[in-house]
Amino acid sequence: MDLLILHGADTYSSRKRLVVLREGFKKKYDTAGSNVSSFVAPFEIAKVRASAAQVGMFAKKRLVVLYDFYSTALVADREQFNAWLDAEAFPDTVMIAWESKDLGKPAAPKKTAPKKPSKSKAKKPAIAPTKISWPAHAKVEVFEPLAAAQLLAWIRNEVKRLGGSIEPSAVMQLATNVGPDLWAMSGVVAQIVASAGGKPITQVLVGEWSKAPLDDNIFHFTDALSARNAAAALGLFQSQLQLGVHPLVLHAMLTRQLRMLLVVEDCLNRKLAPGSIAAETDLHPYVAQKAIAAVRQFPAGTIRQLFLDLAQLDVDMKTGKVDPELGLVHFIAKVCVK
Numbered sequence: 001m002d003l004l005i006l007h008g009a010d011t012y013s014s015r016k017r018l019v020v021l022r023e024g025f026k027k028k029y030d031t032a033g034s035n036v037s038s039f040v041a042p043f044e045i046a047k048v049r050a051s052a053a054q055v056g057m058f059a060k061k062r063l064v065v066l067y068d069f070y071s072t073a074l075v076a077d078r079e080q081f082n083a084w085l086d087a088e089a090f091p092d093t094v095m096i097a098w099e100s101k102d103l104g105k106p107a108a109p110k111k112t113a114p115k116k117p118s119k120s121k122a123k124k125p126a127i128a129p130t131k132i133s134w135p136a137h138a139k140v141e142v143f144e145p146l147a148a149a150q151l152l153a154w155i156r157n158e159v160k161r162l163g164g165s166i167e168p169s170a171v172m173q174l175a176t177n178v179g180p181d182l183w184a185m186s187g188v189v190a191q192i193v194a195s196a197g198g199k200p201i202t203q204v205l206v207g208e209w210s211k212a213p214l215d216d217n218i219f220h221f222t223d224a225l226s227a228r229n230a231a232a233a234l235g236l237f238q239s240q241l242q243l244g245v246h247p248l249v250l251h252a253m254l255t256r257q258l259r260m261l262l263v264v265e266d267c268l269n270r271k272l273a274p275g276s277i278a279a280e281t282d283l284h285p286y287v288a289q290k291a292i293a294a295v296r297q298f299p300a301g302t303i304r305q306l307f308l309d310l311a312q313l314d315v316d317m318k319t320g321k322v323d324p325e326l327g328l329v330h331f332i333a334k335v336c337v338k
Contacts, residue, residue, distance in 0.1 A: 002093075002095065002139070003085060003097065003134075003135060003137065003138040003139065004021070004095070004097070004138070004139045005070065005096075005097045005099065005103070005138055005139070005140045006096065006097070006098045006099065006141050006143070007099035007102055007103045007140070007141075007142060007143070008141075008142045008143030008144055009101075009143070009145050010143040010144060010145050010146065010180075010182060011100050012181075013143045014098065014143040015098075017143070018096065018098050021096060022036065022063070022065070025061070025063045025094065029060055029061040029063075030063070035054075035061070035062045035063065036062075036063045036064075036065070037051045037062075037063070037064050037065070038064075038066075038067065039051075039065070039066050039067070040068070041067070041072045041073075042072075043066070043069055043073055045080060045084070048081075049084060051064055053090060061092055062090075062092055062093045062094070063093075063095075063096070064093060064094070064096070065095075065096045065097075066096070066097045066098070067100075068099055068100055069097050069099075070097055070103055070132050071099050071100065071101050078133070082135050085135045085138075086135050086137075097134075102142070103132045104132065105131070145180045147318075147320060148175070148248060149318060151175050151185075152172070152175055154182070154185075155171050155189065156171055158185075159192075159201065162190060162193040163193065164193035164196055164198075164200075165200045166201040167200055167201065167203065169203045170202055170203045170205065170206045173203045174188070174189070174206045174210065175248075176248070176252040176253075177206065177207075177210040177249070178210055179245070179246035179248065180248075181246075188209055188210050192205060192206065192209050195209065218254065218257045220232075221233060221254065222257060222294050223297065225332070225335050225336065226294065226298045227297065228335070229336065230332060230333060230337075233332045233336060234329070234332055237328060237329070237332060247324035247325045247327075250328060251310065251313065251314065251324065251328060255307070255310045255311070258303055258307045260283070261291055261294055261295050261298075262303055262304060262307060263281050264281060264283075264288070264295050265295045265298075265303055267280060268292065274288060274289060274292060306335065309331060309334075310331070313331055
């Protein structure tokens with residue numbers, strides 16, 4: 001029996017892949033769809049087995065689709081299922097296991113160690129394996145979240161597919177605001193293309209339909225950096241990750257914040273009054289006051305160096321040299337240890 005497992009964090013792409021496979025199967029073997037069956041949790045292995053064993057009257061092949069079997073089934077049921085697939089072959093059946101999460105790498109096969117002479121010491125209880133296993137003959141496709149360059153290309157292609165066009169700056173802004181969640185991105189792109197009415201999508205239009213998720217917390221974050229408070233900075237960073245904010249978005253927002261602080265620092269060096277700083281930087285007076293207070297917490301030249309460090313980190317992340325989350329953690333640690 002052919003077994004294909006689709007899993008990974010990018011469920012949008014894996015779902016599209018499943019649809020393509022199903023439609024391709026129907027087109028080639030079973031236009032009526034009478035030999036396609038699907039199963040969801042809770043699974044009854046006997047019913048799945050019976051479905052796989054059925055011989056179609058008007059089709060050469062049979063397709064069985066399992067949704068979230070490997071990620072939800074009990075260990076005993078999963079092992080029994082794998083043993084059945086290894087032991088029995090239904091050459092006319094194709095099985096696809098679609099998973100809504102990343103299963104990781106399969107567990108290594110169990111090895112039987114030679115018995116040693118027993119000792120009086122009490123044995124430690126066996127620990128159940130945490131890794132998920134599947135048959136060795138299974139074909140596996142893993143769908144990882146898109147890297148920065150891939151996400152930009154995906155946005156351009158999706159806009160084109162929907163009959164629209166988009167400016168390069170708008171592509172960057174959309175990636176920053178929404179992040180790599182393709183389910184959310186596909187909805188926003190469809191709305192923006194429709195609202196553009198055939199005109200090129202601009203950065204302004206992107207701003208009307210999507211907002212960057214980080215707000216006043218960015219000031220607390222820079223305050224923690226200026227105070228070399230690693231615990232506070234890492235705590236704020238982790239809290240944003242838990243809220244679903246992507247590390248690339250956090251990096252972009254922090255870069256924008258430091259750029260603003262650089263401009264405010266220049267105004268302070270020129271002895272401008274707070275009201276003049278707000279007017280020259282086009283900041284709200286309240287935001288300008290907060291920025292002035294933030295600048296004064298940093299030693300001279302520090303903000304510029306942080307900005308340059310973030311620029312280098314941006315290059316390293318986009319070229320795949322550094323993982324975005326780990327890169328930002330190292331950046332925070334480096335700043336706070338100095």
